[in-house]
Amino acid sequence: xxxxxxxxxxxxxxxxxxxxxxxxxxxxxxxxxxxxxxxxxxxxxxxxxxxxxxxxxxxxxxxxxxxxxxxxxxxxxxxxxxxxxxxxxxxxxxxxxxxxxxxxxxxxxxxxxxxxxxx
Numbered sequence: 128x129x130x131x132x133x134x135x136x137x138x139x140x141x142x143x144x145x146x147x148x149x150x151x152x153x154x155x156x157x158x159x160x161x162x163x164x165x166x167x168x169x170x171x172x173x174x175x176x177x178x179x180x181x182x183x184x185x186x187x188x189x190x191x192x193x194x195x196x197x198x199x200x201x202x203x204x205x206x207x208x209x210x211x212x213x214x215x216x217x218x219x220x221x222x223x224x225x226x227x228x229x230x231x232x233x234x235x236x237x238x239x240x241x242x243x244x245x246x
Contacts, residue, residue, distance in 0.1 A: 142168045142180050167191065 137154040138147050139161035148157055167187040172178055 141165045142172075142183065144180070164191075 135154065136147050136149045137152075137157045138145060139158055140146075141161050141164050146161070148161075150157060164184075164187055167190060168180070168183045171183050171186050171190075175183070
């Protein structure tokens, strides 16, 4: 694999240690991720006496994994609600279009497409 395929090397510092990371992400993105990990480790270190960096890294990783899991669960729930709304609106639109094709005239009040909230 060439250097271009692997991505450019990016140097980041996390909890006082310097790491050179070669990945397919832009350097700024990796730097922001490293800064977040560093921030979390330092926050944990402030609450723990004599914590080893490896232990702090594991605790930070667990906290990040928990946050990611909760966000994914919330996103999946919201996606399900949005899909249900889209299906309902598509059904209403289909009925309105069919009514229009069959020549039925409807008043403005009866052709209102209902939607709750914003997707």
